[in-house]
Amino acid sequence: MQTAEEYSKIISLHFAPEVVRKPMMYNLAKKFDLTFNILKAKISPREEGHMILELSGNLEDFKKGISYLQEHGISIRDVAQTITRDERLCTHCGVCTALCFNRALSLDKVTRQILFNDARCTACSNCTRICPVGAMHVESNGES
Ligand code: SF4
Ligand code: SF4
Incomplete structure:
Protein backbone atom coordinates (compact mmCIF):
# COMPACT_ATOMS: atom_id res chain seq x y z
CA MET A 1 0.00 0.00 0.00
CA GLN A 2 1.27 3.50 -0.86
CA THR A 3 1.93 5.87 2.05
CA ALA A 4 1.46 9.60 2.40
CA GLU A 5 5.18 10.01 1.83
CA GLU A 6 4.98 8.54 -1.66
CA TYR A 7 6.02 10.99 -4.32
CA SER A 8 5.88 10.84 -8.06
CA LYS A 9 7.19 13.17 -10.73
CA ILE A 10 7.89 13.21 -14.45
CA ILE A 11 11.45 14.29 -15.18
CA SER A 12 13.74 14.56 -18.16
CA LEU A 13 17.30 13.17 -17.97
CA HIS A 14 20.24 13.96 -20.22
CA PHE A 15 23.21 11.58 -20.09
CA ALA A 16 26.72 12.28 -21.36
CA PRO A 17 28.12 9.50 -23.61
CA GLU A 18 30.35 8.17 -20.83
CA VAL A 19 27.30 7.63 -18.60
CA VAL A 20 25.06 5.97 -21.19
CA ARG A 21 26.43 2.49 -20.54
CA LYS A 22 26.36 2.71 -16.75
CA PRO A 23 23.47 0.93 -14.99
CA MET A 24 22.08 4.13 -13.51
CA MET A 25 18.44 3.11 -13.60
CA TYR A 26 19.21 -0.25 -12.03
CA ASN A 27 21.14 1.52 -9.25
CA LEU A 28 18.32 3.99 -8.77
CA ALA A 29 15.91 1.15 -8.06
CA LYS A 30 18.32 -0.92 -6.00
CA LYS A 31 19.97 1.78 -3.89
CA PHE A 32 16.98 4.04 -3.32
CA ASP A 33 13.99 1.74 -3.71
CA LEU A 34 12.52 3.95 -6.43
CA THR A 35 10.32 2.77 -9.25
CA PHE A 36 10.31 4.29 -12.69
CA ASN A 37 8.24 4.21 -15.80
CA ILE A 38 10.19 5.18 -18.92
CA LEU A 39 7.96 7.32 -21.13
CA LYS A 40 10.54 8.11 -23.80
CA ALA A 41 14.19 7.18 -24.38
CA LYS A 42 16.66 7.77 -27.16
CA ILE A 43 20.39 7.85 -27.74
CA SER A 44 21.71 10.47 -30.16
CA PRO A 45 24.28 9.65 -32.88
CA ARG A 46 26.91 11.16 -30.56
CA GLU A 47 25.73 8.67 -27.93
CA GLU A 48 24.22 11.19 -25.59
CA GLY A 49 21.17 9.77 -23.85
CA HIS A 50 17.84 11.46 -23.34
CA MET A 51 15.08 9.94 -21.30
CA ILE A 52 11.75 11.09 -19.92
CA LEU A 53 10.50 9.04 -17.04
CA GLU A 54 8.08 9.06 -14.19
CA LEU A 55 9.99 8.46 -10.97
CA SER A 56 8.13 7.35 -7.83
CA GLY A 57 8.95 6.45 -4.26
CA ASN A 58 9.36 7.76 -0.76
CA LEU A 59 10.02 11.52 -0.89
CA GLU A 60 13.34 11.29 0.98
CA ASP A 61 14.52 8.45 -1.26
CA PHE A 62 13.35 10.42 -4.28
CA LYS A 63 15.56 13.37 -3.28
CA LYS A 64 18.54 11.07 -2.64
CA GLY A 65 18.02 9.40 -6.00
CA ILE A 66 17.97 12.75 -7.80
CA SER A 67 21.19 13.77 -6.01
CA TYR A 68 22.77 10.46 -7.00
CA LEU A 69 21.97 11.04 -10.67
CA GLN A 70 23.27 14.60 -10.55
CA GLU A 71 26.49 13.48 -8.83
CA HIS A 72 27.06 11.20 -11.81
CA GLY A 73 26.78 14.05 -14.27
CA ILE A 74 23.20 13.51 -15.37
CA SER A 75 21.31 16.73 -15.91
CA ILE A 76 17.71 16.68 -14.78
CA ARG A 77 14.85 18.94 -15.70
CA ASP A 78 11.22 18.91 -14.74
CA VAL A 79 8.82 18.23 -17.55
CA ALA A 80 6.41 21.10 -17.60
S1 SF4 B 1 -1.52 14.49 -11.86
FE1 SF4 B 1 -0.81 13.13 -10.21
S2 SF4 B 1 -0.34 14.53 -8.51
FE2 SF4 B 1 -1.61 15.69 -9.96
S3 SF4 B 1 -3.70 15.45 -9.23
FE3 SF4 B 1 -3.34 13.83 -10.74
S4 SF4 B 1 -2.66 12.03 -9.57
FE4 SF4 B 1 -2.46 13.84 -8.24
S1 SF4 C 1 -11.75 13.77 -11.24
FE1 SF4 C 1 -12.69 11.91 -12.14
S2 SF4 C 1 -12.04 10.20 -10.81
FE2 SF4 C 1 -11.67 12.13 -9.68
S3 SF4 C 1 -13.52 12.46 -8.45
FE3 SF4 C 1 -13.81 13.58 -10.38
S4 SF4 C 1 -14.89 12.12 -11.73
FE4 SF4 C 1 -14.03 10.92 -10.04
Missing part, protein backbone atom coordinates in the same frame (compact mmCIF):
# COMPACT_ATOMS: atom_id res chain seq x y z
CA GLN A 81 2.90 19.75 -17.54
CA THR A 82 -0.19 21.27 -16.13
CA ILE A 83 -3.10 19.23 -14.86
CA THR A 84 -6.53 20.77 -14.90
CA ARG A 85 -9.92 19.46 -13.85
CA ASP A 86 -13.09 20.04 -15.82
CA GLU A 87 -15.49 20.88 -13.03
CA ARG A 88 -18.47 20.26 -15.30
CA LEU A 89 -17.45 16.62 -15.81
CA CYS A 90 -16.23 15.65 -12.34
CA THR A 91 -18.80 13.54 -10.50
CA HIS A 92 -16.76 13.47 -7.26
CA CYS A 93 -16.67 9.69 -7.37
CA GLY A 94 -13.30 9.68 -5.56
CA VAL A 95 -11.60 7.07 -7.76
CA CYS A 96 -8.68 9.38 -8.49
CA THR A 97 -7.77 9.95 -4.84
CA ALA A 98 -6.42 6.40 -4.51
CA LEU A 99 -3.81 7.07 -7.21
CA CYS A 100 -2.84 10.58 -6.21
CA PHE A 101 0.23 9.87 -4.09
CA ASN A 102 0.90 13.57 -3.61
CA ARG A 103 -2.53 14.12 -2.06
CA ALA A 104 -3.46 16.82 -4.53
CA LEU A 105 -6.85 15.12 -4.79
CA SER A 106 -8.60 14.53 -1.51
CA LEU A 107 -12.02 14.03 -0.01
CA ASP A 108 -13.61 16.88 1.88
CA LYS A 109 -15.23 14.89 4.66
CA VAL A 110 -17.83 17.58 5.31
CA THR A 111 -19.07 18.27 1.78
CA ARG A 112 -18.12 14.81 0.37
CA GLN A 113 -16.63 16.63 -2.60
CA ILE A 114 -13.23 15.76 -4.08
CA LEU A 115 -10.91 18.73 -3.70
CA PHE A 116 -8.18 19.42 -6.23
CA ASN A 117 -5.19 21.29 -4.79
CA ASP A 118 -3.08 22.06 -7.84
CA ALA A 119 -0.24 23.40 -5.65
CA ARG A 120 0.45 19.79 -4.54
CA CYS A 121 0.10 18.35 -8.04
CA THR A 122 3.32 17.10 -9.65
CA ALA A 123 1.61 16.31 -12.96
CA CYS A 124 2.27 12.57 -12.70
CA SER A 125 -0.99 12.12 -14.70
CA ASN A 126 -2.17 9.08 -12.74
CA CYS A 127 -5.58 10.70 -12.35
CA THR A 128 -5.96 11.40 -16.06
CA ARG A 129 -5.60 7.67 -16.75
CA ILE A 130 -8.06 6.51 -14.09
CA CYS A 131 -10.84 9.12 -14.17
CA PRO A 132 -13.88 7.34 -15.64
CA VAL A 133 -15.38 10.51 -17.11
CA GLY A 134 -12.17 12.13 -18.38
CA ALA A 135 -12.41 15.13 -16.08
CA MET A 136 -8.66 15.41 -15.47
CA HIS A 137 -6.65 16.81 -18.34
CA VAL A 138 -2.92 17.07 -18.96
CA GLU A 139 -1.53 19.98 -20.89
CA SER A 140 2.05 19.40 -21.94
CA ASN A 141 4.25 22.44 -22.32
CA GLY A 142 7.49 20.62 -23.14
CA GLU A 143 10.48 20.76 -20.80
CA SER A 144 10.78 23.62 -18.34
